[in-house]
Amino acid sequence: MNQNTTISPEEIKDELLRSYPAKVAKKRAKQIIINSVDKATDEVPEIMANVRTIPGILTMRGCSYAGCRGVVLGPTRDILQITHGPIGCGFYAWLTRRNQTKPATDKDENFMTYSMSTDMTENEIIFGGEKKLKAAIEEAISIFHPKAIGIFATCPVGLIGDDIHAVAREMESLHPEVNIFGFSCEGYRGVSQSAGHHVANNKVFTDVVGLNDTVKEGKYKINLLGEYNIGGDAFELDRIFEKCGITVVSTFSGNSTYDDFTRAHTADLNLVMCHRSINYLAEMMEKKYGLPWFKVNFIGAYDTAKSLRKIGEYFGDKELKDKIEKVIAEEMIVVEEIKKDVTTRTTGKTAMLFVGGSRAHHYQELFKEMGMKTISAGYEFAHRDDYEGRKVLPTVKIDADSRNIEELKVSADPEKFKERKKASELDSLKANKNMEMNDYIGMMPEMDENTLIIDDLNHHEAEVLIEKYKPDIFCAGIKEKYVVQKSGVPVKQLHSYDYSGPYAGFVGAVNFYKEIDRMVNSKVWKYVKAPWEKETQLAATYACD
Amino acid sequence: MIAKEKNDPTVNACKLCSPLGASFVFKGIENCIPLLHGSQGCSTYIRRYMIGHFREPIDIASTNFGEETAIFGGRENLTIALDNIIKAYKPSVIGIATTCLSETIGDDVPMYLGSYVNDRKDLVIPKLVHVSTPSYKGTHQDGFYATINSLIETIAEGGEKTKTINFIMNLFSPADIRWFKELSECYNIESIIMPDYSDTLDGEYWGEYKRMPEGGTKIEDIQKMGRSIGTIEFGNILSEKGGAGEILESKFGVKSYGIGFPVGITNTDYFFSLLESITDTKLPEKYRKERGLLIDSYVDGHKYLFGKKAVLYGEDDLVLGLASFIRELGMIPVVIGTGRKTGLLEKVINEVIPDYKSLNISIIENIDFEDIGRIAQEKEADILIGHSKGYKVARDLNIPLIRVGFPIHDRIGGQRVRVLGYQGTQELLDRIINAIIEKKQSDSPVGYMAM
Ligand code: SF4
Ligand code: SF4
Numbered sequence: 001m002n003q004n005t006t007i008s009p010e011e012i013k014d015e016l017l018r019s020y021p022a023k024v025a026k027k028r029a030k031q032i033i034i035n036s037v038d039k040a041t042d043e044v045p046e047i048m049a050n051v052r053t054i055p056g057i058l059t060m061r062g063c064s065y066a067g068c069r070g071v072v073l074g075p076t077r078d079i080l081q082i083t084h085g086p087i088g089c090g091f092y093a094w095l096t097r098r099n100q101t102k103p104a105t106d107k108d109e110n111f112m113t114y115s116m117s118t119d120m121t122e123n124e125i126i127f128g129g130e131k132k133l134k135a136a137i138e139e140a141i142s143i144f145h146p147k148a149i150g151i152f153a154t155c156p157v158g159l160i161g162d163d164i165h166a167v168a169r170e171m172e173s174l175h176p177e178v179n180i181f182g183f184s185c186e187g188y189r190g191v192s193q194s195a196g197h198h199v200a201n202n203k204v205f206t207d208v209v210g211l212n213d214t215v216k217e218g219k220y221k222i223n224l225l226g227e228y229n230i231g232g233d234a235f236e237l238d239r240i241f242e243k244c245g246i247t248v249v250s251t252f253s254g255n256s257t258y259d260d261f262t263r264a265h266t267a268d269l270n271l272v273m274c275h276r277s278i279n280y281l282a283e284m285m286e287k288k289y290g291l292p293w294f295k296v297n298f299i300g301a302y303d304t305a306k307s308l309r310k311i312g313e314y315f316g317d318k319e320l321k322d323k324i325e326k327v328i329a330e331e332m333i334v335v336e337e338i339k340k341d342v343t344t345r346t347t348g349k350t351a352m353l354f355v356g357g358s359r360a361h362h363y364q365e366l367f368k369e370m371g372m373k374t375i376s377a378g379y380e381f382a383h384r385d386d387y388e389g390r391k392v393l394p395t396v397k398i399d400a401d402s403r404n405i406e407e408l409k410v411s412a413d414p415e416k417f418k419e420r421k422k423a424s425e426l427d428s429l430k431a432n433k434n435m436e437m438n439d440y441i442g443m444m445p446e447m448d449e450n451t452l453i454i455d456d457l458n459h460h461e462a463e464v465l466i467e468k469y470k471p472d473i474f475c476a477g478i479k480e481k482y483v484v485q486k487s488g489v490p491v492k493q494l495h496s497y498d499y500s501g502p503y504a505g506f507v508g509a510v511n512f513y514k515e516i517d518r519m520v521n522s523k524v525w526k527y528v529k530a531p532w533e534k535e536t537q538l539a540a541t542y543a544c545d
Numbered sequence: 546m547i548a549k550e551k552n553d554p555t556v557n558a559c560k561l562c563s564p565l566g567a568s569f570v571f572k573g574i575e576n577c578i579p580l581l582h583g584s585q586g587c588s589t590y591i592r593r594y595m596i597g598h599f600r601e602p603i604d605i606a607s608t609n610f611g612e613e614t615a616i617f618g619g620r621e622n623l624t625i626a627l628d629n630i631i632k633a634y635k636p637s638v639i640g641i642a643t644t645c646l647s648e649t650i651g652d653d654v655p656m657y658l659g660s661y662v663n664d665r666k667d668l669v670i671p672k673l674v675h676v677s678t679p680s681y682k683g684t685h686q687d688g689f690y691a692t693i694n695s696l697i698e699t700i701a702e703g704g705e706k707t708k709t710i711n712f713i714m715n716l717f718s719p720a721d722i723r724w725f726k727e728l729s730e731c732y733n734i735e736s737i738i739m740p741d742y743s744d745t746l747d748g749e750y751w752g753e754y755k756r757m758p759e760g761g762t763k764i765e766d767i768q769k770m771g772r773s774i775g776t777i778e779f780g781n782i783l784s785e786k787g788g789a790g791e792i793l794e795s796k797f798g799v800k801s802y803g804i805g806f807p808v809g810i811t812n813t814d815y816f817f818s819l820l821e822s823i824t825d826t827k828l829p830e831k832y833r834k835e836r837g838l839l840i841d842s843y844v845d846g847h848k849y850l851f852g853k854k855a856v857l858y859g860e861d862d863l864v865l866g867l868a869s870f871i872r873e874l875g876m877i878p879v880v881i882g883t884g885r886k887t888g889l890l891e892k893v894i895n896e897v898i899p900d901y902k903s904l905n906i907s908i909i910e911n912i913d914f915e916d917i918g919r920i921a922q923e924k925e926a927d928i929l930i931g932h933s934k935g936y937k938v939a940r941d942l943n944i945p946l947i948r949v950g951f952p953i954h955d956r957i958g959g960q961r962v963r964v965l966g967y968q969g970t971q972e973l974l975d976r977i978i979n980a981i982i983e984k985k986q987s988d989s990p991v992g993y994m995a996m
Pocket of ligand 2: 063064065066089153154155156185186187188584585586587588590644645646
């Protein structure tokens with residue numbers, strides 16, 4: 001394939017903006033940034049992010065209901081989820097993501113294959129839907145006997161004035177054995193699924209975390225936040241943790257259970273994978289329960305090793321550190337072997353990533369390991385801190401769309417707050433830049449100069465990028481997949497993994513190397529031209545001669 | 546009939562929402578882009594589902610409501626969206642369907658569109674076709690039909706009669722739509738197929754991206770529909786309720802014929818004889834032969850199927866077509882279920898399966914998969930026939946699932962599944978028989994190799 005990495009990014013940016021009406025172009029110009037990094041300070045240019053998509057422009061984004069019901073709560077298997085709204089929203093959120101789950105026994109509950117909806121009709125739109133919601137909760141309890149029920153509001157609910165929280169309280173008083181809570185995640189709140197992540201974090205924090213003080217056995221206890229077990233990623237990480245002697249109290253929320261959530265506060269450290277979707281919970285747990293957090297990345301074998309070493313450093317225990325080194329050494333044997341082979345074919349190839357709120361950053365690591373170059377990247381629904389690092393947080397402007405998502409005021413719990421590290425210890429951990437304690441450096445500082453960073457990429461822009469750069473692989477979601485493939489560029493889906501995986505950890509890295517090797521060297525594209533078409537072309541050239 | 550009560554919630558729904566049906570139709574109009582008026586989530590979800598099934602690029606725009614829009618109305622968002630779409634896509638038609646949100650707030654879309662056009666008198670702007678599609682009042686089928694009606698209402702014109710015949714599609718697969726094109730050629734008749742998403746939702750490899758896929762019913766053709774000699778539309782319930790054919794008949798005097806899905810011998814025979822009489826053309830040899838081949842495979846295959854109990858679920862008109870077909874083979878449709886609610890299913894079943902009362906069939910409207918699973922188990926069903934969402938039931942009961950309809954997102958080729966005509970029936974029949982044989986083979990203690 002034609003690789004063209006020498007074209008000037010300024011030219012491409014102009015080209016991207018050219019076909020927009022002036023007002024649109026002005027706004028998009030702030031969301032399309034040519035990267036430059038001040039190596040001393042990690043300072044990068046400002047990007048506009050987390051702002052509303054312009055009507056009529058085809059975005060990759062979903063709604064806050066999708067972020068709440070689908071992303072954060074979706075992977076939990078034993079909280080029964082009821083969508084309050086007309087039928088579509090609930091139908092579309094039904095097992096749509098590929099989160100895997102593994103109940104401990106056959107008898108353990110798994111509601112993930114269910115999607116319950118109040119299936120609102122005109123009657124409820126006019127006269128209110130609380131009655132029907134109550135009936136749905138009654139039915140859910142009688143069929144499923146769940147420990148917990150989550151109610152998810154869709155767009156019409158907010159407008160007809162149903163109070164899902166009051167219903168939750170009332171029903172819980174009738175059924176005290178069931179924890180019932182509601183999420184105000186109407187799709188019009190916020191500008192993307194990101195708003196729904198925040199709503200989900202808040203509710204899980206206030207109504208679930210901290211209910212059970214039973215401490216899990218284990219010396220090094222962590223929670224893994226923002227890992228959703230797509231394609232079995234969390235299973236691979238569980239394997240590695242177990243090998244290292246690290247105990248996972250709870251994962252938010254891949255392969256998770258309600259009980260795990262209730263005692264998350266008894267762990268001693270929070271690891272944050274997907275910063276965008278879960279940083280709120282990490283912050284609030286630190287304030288209320290005293291659990292420090294730091295950013296990890298288990299995508300890429302080297303970053304996995306680096307993240308494990310950070311855990312060793314945090315607990316500061318020689319036994320753990322040695323164990324971790326041993327595991328890394330063992331696991332890297334296969335990784336290096338496969339890597340050596342695939343890089344002979346993948347080195348120098350180019351990739352673009354437009355996905356998620358963290359994945360576009362994480363997966364650059366894997367490409368780097370394969371000798372591939374990321375020439376352009378961006379997020380669907382991230383905020384400025386995910387691009388530029390948390391240091392910009394104080395300067396982020398809060399617009400009307402963000403203001404309608406509640407910021408909880410959190411303070412230390414008088415009984416349950418426990419200092420995990422002495423202030424002096426924490427200070428020295430924080431002084432170590434590599435630890436990223438309570439911090440996230442962001443995607444842009446780790447990207448090359450002059451790469452194009454584009455927030456909320458749309459169809460038109462994707463077309464231009466493909467045409468100009470002809471990357472060897474494009475990473476996005478299913479909505480973009482067929483658009484890009486029609487132009488002859490293979491697409492790796494980083495939401496569903498195209499039904500394969502895991503890609504996290506050491507085993508995942510090997511899977512990914514092989515998969516990308518196959519994709520960028522696929523023979524399928526060779527058949528695009530039929531033999532007679534090739535001949536005509538030849539004939540034409542001769543004729544011209 | 547065990548219809549669900551008004552207050553029953555739905556556990557694993559067997560229906561989708563109205564704007565999805567609208568999007569199907571708009572995708573079947575040449576150079577048309579669908580625009581959903583509401584929050585962006587609906588459009589994203591709907592695209593996601595359609596793309597998962599068709600594996601094609603599918604553009605559906607949104608007017609992108611925020612909280613303020615939800616309170617103050619969507620006029621400005623609609624205007625901006627139209628401006629941007631016109632600039633980016635240069636479409637001939639923009640199909641505007643409402644979501645539950647804009648319907649709940651009661652946005653007056655026709656008024657907004659009227660003034661949009663008025664304010665741009667000197668400019669050439671695409672045709673703007675609006676359809677009201679609140680999902681709290683109906684399913685994807687209702688959205689599909691309402692959109693066809695709305696297009697015909699706004700575009701069709703009367704005039705001197707032609708020899709053309711109108712085929713109004715139901716939610717057929719692209720492959721089944723192609724069958725209508727092919728038979729028009731074989732019969733050598735002029736036809737208008739509406740909507741026609743056979744190319745737009747099942748396209749070739751392009752090599753270079755086209756913003757608007759080629760294909761779809763032309764606006765000029767929709768205009769001409771009022772002058773045709775007749776309209777055939779498909780679906781027993783649709784004809785009972787009255788569809789676009791009725792509009793064309795009452796407005797322009799184009800005779801309308803509503804018939805069941807041409808699946809199985811009886812229904813397909815009926816379709817062809819109707820076609821013969823309307824167009825006064827003899828059945829081409831090709832179809833006579835296909836019919837003979839199908840009969841032959843009925844003879845070969847029916848011993849495997851006789852008495853087998855099938856669960857049919859999905860769109861009401863599809864399950865009725867399937868029911869008529871499987872009865873020809875002696876199978877018993879123990880469940881005939883649809884997520885839609887019209888109150889007509891039991892009435893219409895009489896036409897399709899006259900002896901239905903003696904067969905102990907559960908005929909259920911507003912069904913969900915909770916009901917389907919329970920009844921399938923009680924009645925010891927042998928096979929499920931419907932879309933991918935029945936997989937959980939099939940897995941729980943360890944019986945085969947024959948995937949037809951929409952959505953099919955756990956197998957490849959949903960867009961190529963055929964059920965219509967003698968040949969489509971043949972393909973479906975082979976799949977059903979083979980699934981039954983395969984199950985028997987893999988359950989057998991000895992690994993028989995001849996079944
Ligand atoms: S709000 Fe209505 S239109 Fe939107 S997804 Fe839900 S059911 Fe469908
Ligand atoms: S109605 Fe609202 S909550 Fe439902 S899918 Fe649409 S945007 Fe999301």
